[in-house]
Amino acid sequence: MRWVFAFLLMLTSAWGVRAAEGVDLALVLVTDVSRSVHDGEFALMKDGYTSAFNDADVLKAIRGGALGRIAVSYVEFAGSSEVRTVVNWTVISDAASAAAFTKKLQAAPRSFWGRTSISAGMALALRNLASSGYEAQRQVIDVCGDGTNNAGRDVTEVRDEAVERGITINGLAIINERPMSWAQAHTQPEGGLDTWYRENVIGGPGSFVLTIRDFRSFGEAMRKKLLNEIASNSGRETL
Secondary structure (H helix, E strand, C coil): CHHHHHHHHHHHHHHCCCCCEEEEEEEEEEEECCCCCCHHHHHHHHHHHHHHHCCHHHHHHHHCCCCCCEEEEEEEECCCCCEEEEEEEEEECCHHHHHHHHHHHHHCCCCCCCCCCHHHHHHHHHHHHHCCCEEEEEEEEEEEECCCCCCCCCHHHHHHHHHHCCCEEEEEEECCCCCCHHHHHHHCCCCCHHHHHHHHCCECCCCCEEEECCHHHHHHHHHHHHHHHHHHHHCCCCC
């Protein structure tokens, strides 16, 4: 059998085929930058991501995984044609790689200010996961926003596609306590934004919604969210 393995290895090298890199988790951060999110709130979200990924407990959880590393990409969305991968796949395994990822995130300018197509953001996340090049034990899409889907495809169609592929979608619903009059039904739908996220956005194994009532709480909520998502690889629960 050794000669068979050696032959296959030779063919792999000759054809330039490279085995996918293994990670405990492939995570796409899908972030709302629509017009209901003003620049100050956008800055608070970026600061929140930075504090969460550089948190000692989060880094400890990453290192505690079977492989000790996760792969993360960061997507911003507004309207149905306003969606972009701002930070491409980055492997985070220690403080240095976490700092490098968040430095790229902080340096990137805001992408859009349009309507709110959560479905477009999730669809790009699905494409990113399909082409990541990583062999992940779990795949998660992490949606953060302050309003309902009001542009593009029905968000439930994209959610169902993700669930069929074994992907988990989690949500962070940001309750805008002072919505503009034209956006109140969008940011404060009947039954609450958290309920709307549960019914329309999240899905898959272990999916959940966290709710915050101001953007200043974003960092702590994201920290809790990451701890739960990373811990889920080993069946632990932190929420």
